[in-house]
Amino acid sequence: MQKYNSQQLMDIEHQYGAHNYHPLEVVIAKADGIWVEDPEGKRYIDMLSAYSAVNQGHRHPAIIKALKDQADILTLTSRAFYNDRWPLFAKKLAELTGKEMILPMNTGAEAVETAIKTMRKWGYKVKKVAANKAEIIVFKDNFHGRTTTIVSFSTDPDGHDFYGPYTPGFKIVPYNDLKAVEKAVNKNTVGIMVEPIQGEAGVVVPDDGFLAGLGKIAKKNKILLAVDEIQTGFCRTGKLFAYQYEDVNPDIIILGKALGGGVLPVSAVAANQSVLGVFKPGTHGSTFGGNPLACAVAMAAIDVLIDEKLTERAAENGAYFIARLRELQKRSDKIKLVRGKGLLIGLVLKKSAGRARQFTMALKEKGLLCKETHDWIIRFAPPLVITRADIDFAMEKIREVLI
């Protein structure tokens, strides 16, 4: 194969690839653990982890072994037949989430769509809401994916505008505002769907008690509570799932990203039989959902989280990283706020500092790959296998750019 350099590759992408992203100007050609490398051999620490899809680190040996071993045996059957991996993955994920049943899909957006369909169908079949009247409460500045239904209730003009006509049946209320949720509830409300921390909005952490409060409102009014843990789940925030910081037991857990171990798209909805039982044969599905290759990879991805104690490591190293960034904040006139939990961290810049993009570009030059969120926020979300020494190394670079 002909060798291309970074500039040539970016030029080719610009010509032939649709411009639906604005990537940082770096081409990744190799990766291992927290490190990635460009075609010229320059190495960088990955501080984004593919939006938390690479929690276990790039190409974790146990996950790659599961991928290769399974590829040699069986890859795809469709659900027209049973296969010998999906039952075991379903059992493992059910036990991990404490739910009775799993519905497997591929991308996060498909899992969110599955949760929406679950809440609606449960509303009609169990709660007995009048036909086509079901309402789901969602939150301002949410991010749940890119399908036409999901962007119908996005409040981000870039994600939302020009894709109508929009799917009705969603009520949008301010995040972190339990009173607004209570006011939005009516007899047709079937579900509340929430991110435990709003990642794409800029790592927005709600007040303690918000999720527990949603749980109480849901219970009192016979409404399903669905937590979108696609970005916050699988140890990212220092708990296995971010909702576990609160005294709440959500009815539906939406999973994706790191469930695929940074290797394949694997997503799922976890819930009890009384909820997921609304689906009968033929009423929902996916050709690739539950495929043996994805199931083998996902089982290995879960094992790595447990075996390598990534919950504890994210909690400890995240607290350390946040403390170091807050120390820097005291000495920098550019940083307004550092927020987050575990290794999901948002650094909010002062308006006077200039746009986040100039800093992510400067950090790239120093060997750290971060992505800005909106104009003023830099997100730090490295693979959870990062060490304290790596964080110290990264902090030197961050200090050079932000002091």
Ligand SMILES: *Cc1c(COP(=O)(O)O)cnc(C)c1O
């Ligand atoms: C990434 C993400 C999604 C969408 O997942 P895709 O795999 O990109 O479809 C949904 N919800 C949240 C919270 C996410 O971070």
